[in-house]
């Protein structure tokens with residue numbers, strides 16, 4: 246074990262109320278909004294297939310040209326209440342908004358940088374409006390903040406000279422001031438989601454990342470900080486040089502999930518963030534420029550994440566005019582219709598210890614009502630759902646969540662092996678079975694001798 250000054254500050258999961266709320270939320274809405282929504286992946290008549298929020302680099306656009314987009318930022322149709330209503334109907338319990346992405350443009354009237362929403366035709370505080378609207382719908386708000394900043398003259402990718410270190414220490418102070426401003430001015434903020442922390446300049450300044458985590462937790466006790474902020478004494482990120490996770494949850498699952506049997510993730514809090522297109526976080530004018538995931542694919546990702554004790558953060562990229570594109574609205578509605586019936590399997594849901602993952606779907610254990618849920622995506626041709634129960638546990642009753650009168654026949658076919666016989670009906674959507682479990686130690690079975 247190395248002696249670390251800037252490593253993990255504690256081991257195991259936080260069990261305080263704020264973290265338990267963060268964990269129980271399970272399903273969140275990511276929002277990427279900034280100047281990049283104006284060009285929407287197109288520049289001088291050319292379409293760039295890369296992530297739209299990276300257009301500045303894919304189209305080799307100068308800072309001066311990119312920054313002048315701020316003179317065009319005027320989302321006249323922006324209605325934060327409508328966004329919050331859509332999110333509520335979709336069934337999210339939290340939202341994470343880009344306060345400043347890599348472009349360096351701040352969506353709040355920051356005192357520390359002119360490059361912000363106050364100096365645009367729109368003028369108004371977008372962050373403040375979103376916090377108010379989402380909190381009124383009972384949705385927690387977290388702030389995404391990119392430490393990487395293409396606009397700020399003192400940003401450095403690496404520290405290779407005295408001048409670099411002088412400039413970069415100015416930058417770190419600037420970022421600290423902005424983060425203090427966000428934590429102080431928006432007191433209901435529940436978490437900080439750091440991005441843009443992979444460069445050598447940050448890895449050489451792990452001390453700053455701990456200082457920021459401590460500052461935010463001092464200003465906003467209970468606030469939740471992702472592992473991606475943190476680098477330790479030796480530049481190790483997410484996990485320190487002793488292998489201990491830094492920050493409050495692991496945030497390395499971006500556009501990917503752990504495999505359903507990768508149960509090492511259950512020992513810590515974690516979150517997966519996901520795009521609907523293959524790789525677009527900001528608005529891209531061409532929705533079909535890449536594969537876009539269907540609602541059922543997204544619901545399965547939510548179920549898989551919950552079954553492994555993680556949070557699922559689904560991304561939306563609003564248009565420059567402030568509207569959410571219709572494709573995203575429709576997906577939000579379909580997911581919301583599913584959540585209205587099946588949310589007991591998701592909210593407060595977590596890993597169901599000892600219940601073997603099956604091909605037909607996922608188990609979640611509700612931390613509150615302790616009920617066991619089976620979320621079914623793939624009905625076997627046999628119509629039989631096979632279940633392997635933990636030692637000494639049997640299934641007393643099984644019924645469809647959306648119709649608890651529907652009896653599902655249970656048959657124990659061997660030691661710890663159960664067949665569930667589905668009712669003869671169509672299942673046009675993924676569905677949930679509620680399982681009442683009972684402890685039972687009778688053992689009528691004889692193992693083979695081999």
Ligand SMILES: Cc1ccc([C@@H]2N[C@@H](C)[C@@H](O)[C@H]2O)cc1
Pocket residue numbers: 277296298440499518526
């Ligand atoms: C190589 C790369 C850098 C930054 C990103 C940013 N992280 C996501 C959460 C988005 O903000 C994306 O722009 C993605 C890929």
